[in-house]
Amino acid sequence: SLAVLQALQDGLKTAGADPSVKAVMICGENGKFSAGADIRGFSSPKRHGIALGPIVSLIESSEKPVVAAIEGVALGGGLEVALGCHYRIAHVKARMGLPEVTIGLLPGAEGTQRLPRLIGVPAALDMITTGKHIPATEALKLGLVDEIVEENTIEAAIRLANKV
DSSP states (O other): OHHHHHHHHHHHHHHHHOTTOOOEEEEOBTTBSBOOOOGGGGGSOOOTTOOHHHHHHHHHTOSSOEEEEEOSEEETHHHHHHHHSSEEEEETTOEEEOGGGGGTOOOSSSHHHHHHHHHOHHHHHHHHHHOOOEEHHHHHHHTSOSEEESSOHHHHHHHHHHHO
C-alpha cells in the first residue's frame, strides 16, 4: 500500500541520516513479512511518485546493513523488498515466491534482476516463470536466505544486524 511504501522510505531515510543507527531490520506484522502488492492498485494512477522499485533500490544502496526478518510469506513485491536487503533470515515455516506471473504479470521491482544474481539463473528462472512458492529450507539451499530459524525471527534478525 501507499502507506507501507511511505513508511519504508521514511524509515530508511531517517535511519540513514541518524549516526546512532548502525543497522536496519525490516519485518512484517502478525507473522507475515509481506504478501506483496494489492493487485487492485495496479490500475490506479501512482500518487506522490512512490513506487516499490525505488524503495527496493533505496534499501539495497543503504550504507548501513539491512536485514529482512521473513515470517509467514514473502511473495511478489514482498520478496522483492527482501531481495533488496543485504541479509535475509527466515522462519523455518516461511515461504517465498513471485506468484504474480500466474496472472500474467512480471515482477515489477527488479526482482527479475536481483533473484538471478543471488541464486543463479536456472533456479531464478524456475521461480520467475512458474510462480511457485519455495519453503525456507529450499531458500537456504539456494542462497536466497542466509539463515533459517525455528525461534523468534525478529530477535534473530536483530542479533545478525548487531553482529554485522
